[in-house]
Amino acid sequence: MSFGMPILLTLENLVILLVGAGGREHAIAWKLAQSARVEKIFVAPGNGGTAIGKKVSNVDIGVSDFARLTKFALENKVNFVIPGPEQPLVEGIHTAFRKIGIPVFGPSQKAAQMEGSKTFSKDFMKRHNIPTAAYENFSDFEKAKTYLKSISHRVVLKASGLAAGKGVLIPTTAVESLNSLYAIMVAKEFGTAGDEVVIEEYLEGQELSVLAFSDGYTVIPLPPAQDHKRAFDGDQGPNTGGMGCYAPTPVATVKVLEEIKRTILQPTIDGMRRDGFPFVGLLFTGIMLTDSGPKVLEYNVRFGDPETEVVLPLLSDDTDLAEVMLACAEGRLDSVHIGIRQGFAATVVIASGGYPGSYVKGKEITIDEVSP
Structure with missing residues (x-):
């Protein structure tokens, strides 16, 4: 279909x-x-x-x-x-x-709200019993501040709207939590993306990214990737859209990947279809492997960057990406071949000075000839 x-x-x-x-x-x-x-x-x-x-x-x-x-x-x-x-x-x-x-x-535009609005996607996960961190959504700064003051556990604050991968703040103290909330909702550090905020429990574990093709029914995951978002060496500095990535990540065993497909990916695709906005395309799910199982951190409704640069080279030579994409659009993903080559891929991001803050764009760079 x-x-x-x-x-x-x-x-x-x-x-x-x-x-x-x-x-x-x-x-x-x-x-x-x-x-x-x-x-x-x-x-x-x-x-x-x-x-x-x-x-x-x-x-x-x-x-x-x-x-x-x-x-x-x-x-x-x-x-x-x-x-x-x-x-x-x-x-x-x-x-x-x-x-x-x-x-x-x-x-579709409606289905893209799974990335465009974190409050929308969190409520979707709750509605369909998809494992994720406990959370509360807020559009009022004072109510959000009162909530933060009422809890003692560590939290993550997320601007609900699009923020180019930078709208997630991970404070380590109660004071930092309040300052982060102010930065998102009052100072508008992420613009209108911060009109709403998700405050969720901090999850411990290994993070990974799963990119999966879907035609609205079938879902086929690609090799799991792990990107590193902090701007500086030693996992320091602010979050970015990703400074480096490799795939497949060894933290995702065959058993773990089967659980992710069974408890997260397929229920997500089925839930979106039942809710009237079927997902066709590439679903990119950020997942934390916790002691109580894999949990969704976020959904993205397109290929990740830099994840794509390491996942696509792992497709076999006889995998026709154009044919796979057409099969998704035509509702026949179960009829095409997607092969994975043995091996690993890695990428490192070169960014202009100042990124992810204020930085100059459009600088010319020169690279030497690269051997395949």
Whole structure:
């Protein structure tokens, strides 16, 4: 079942519009270009890596400029759209392209709220008995402050809205907790993302990321990754979108992965479908392995960055990423091959000075030839 998506089985060639500008999009374009079905990949706006890729060219259009993106797609015979970052998904890129008859690998705007609103996703998990940290949601600073003063256990504070992976604060004292709450809700350190806040119990354990394809029914997880978010050496400094990552992580045994699929991934996909917003695309679930079992930290509704850069190279040569994505959009994920090669992959992020705070963008870098 394709949830109303157009069927593309008769198409021989794919002209793809990949939306985004990160290392994630470079990795996706690299793997897509290996498909015999892919004729051309336009990346909007792209980066230096995608500028020199096989079958790939950049297009100077922003990720949220739906009017120009749809116009370009029609003019250039694009027949498949792949959004990379969360922002256009939350803003409704899926609807914008469905209106002109072009299918999208990615969730609807409603389903994208699983990442766009942490209060929404936490309430979803509670409703469907998906294991996660105990929590309370607040939209009023004074009520949130009163709650913090009434508890003694350690907490994590999360801006509910999109904050580029930086809206999670982990205080170590009661004073830090109150200061963190003020930073999110009053000082608006993360802008309107902090209009609501989730205050949840601090979980101890090993953290991992599971990226999984889904067509709204079937869910197929990829090798589990572990990223490291602190900005500085020794796991110090503020949280970032990720400074490095490797996969597969040895903390996730076969037994653990089976439990994650049974208690988290499949119930999530089934719950979203039952609630009327089926998930089609790539679900990226952050998970903590606690003494009482795996628990969800957060959902993301797209490929992770830097996780994508280590997971996609682990797909076997005979795995056609374009075909897998089409199968998700067409509701036939159970009919395609997804093979995993033996081995490991790792990536390190190079960031401009000052990141994740104030920093200069667009600096030119030069790298030497890299051997495969």
